[in-house]
Amino acid sequence: MNPQVVSREQWLTARKVLFEKEREMTHALDALRAERRQLPWVRIDKPYVYEGPEGPCTLADLFGERSQLAVYHFMLAPGSDHLCPGCSFTMDHADAARQHFEHADLAFAAVSRAPVDQIEAVKARMGWTFPWVSSDDGDFNYDFGVSFAAQDREAGRATYNYGLTRIQRSSDMFGLSIFVRDDAGTIFHSYSTYHRGTELLMGAFNWLDLTPKGRNETGGTMSWVRLHDQY
Numbered sequence: 337m338n339p340q341v342v343s344r345e346q347w348l349t350a351r352k353v354l355f356e357k358e359r360e361m362t363h364a365l366d367a368l369r370a371e372r373r374q375l376p377w378v379r380i381d382k383p384y385v386y387e388g389p390e391g392p393c394t395l396a397d398l399f400g401e402r403s404q405l406a407v408y409h410f411m412l413a414p415g416s417d418h419l420c421p422g423c424s425f426t427m428d429h430a431d432a433a434r435q436h437f438e439h440a441d442l443a444f445a446a447v448s449r450a451p452v453d454q455i456e457a458v459k460a461r462m463g464w465t466f467p468w469v470s471s472d473d474g475d476f477n478y479d480f481g482v483s484f485a486a487q488d489r490e491a492g493r494a495t496y497n498y499g500l501t502r503i504q505r506s507s508d509m510f511g512l513s514i515f516v517r518d519d520a521g522t523i524f525h526s527y528s529t530y531h532r533g534t535e536l537l538m539g540a541f542n543w544l545d546l547t548p549k550g551r552n553e554t555g556g557t558m559s560w561v562r563l564h565d566q567y
């Protein structure tokens with residue numbers, strides 16, 4: 337770093353200029369969030385079934401007593417020993433924060449294709465307590481754009497993040513999907529985001545973005561992020 341050092345008065349002048357830009361961005365984000373809440377919904381008619389530590393469960397079961405559900409698509413494939421640092425970084429935040437958003441009528445669960453025993457081993461290692469279930473090789477991950485069949489990857493048909501990225505090697509990616517349940521018990525899909533859209537869930541970045549070094553990614557995107565038991 338090679339900062340310009342100025343008087344307090346000069347700093348305040350520069351800070352006020354930036355402050356006005358921050359206010360504009362805040363208001364623009366408010367408008368974007370309002371527009372997001374107005375997205376149309378898609379009714380979920382397919383009977384998705386998952387495997388949890390206590391046996392089979394449905395998408396409705398993941399809601400518990402709440403009317404909204406956030407599902408994090410954790411990138412953990414069957415038989416893989418790779419534990420995604422980015423997904424784990426995100427889950428560190430979610431496990432701490434969910435006591436607050438669950439109080440505000442939003443349930444949370446993670447879903448992966450890995451088997452339950454593999455999921456439970458990761459949870460035990462990382463000390464996480466959130467619900468995490470296996471979709472096995474059912475339709476759920478494929479329907480919501482985070483898993484890709486080998487034949488589709490080989491044929492160049494597998495795309496991710498609303499078509500922005502073509503997937504050739506990885507069978508699984510990550511993302512977030514939001515579901516809503518009405519008074520009659522009908523479930524709807526209201527929102528999904530992928531790739532950098534999941535930065536919304538990474539609160540530590542907001543702290544780092546306030547500092548001169550920012551995210552300090554000198555070795556590439558998220559270069560310093562590790563599993564929290566590897567720091």
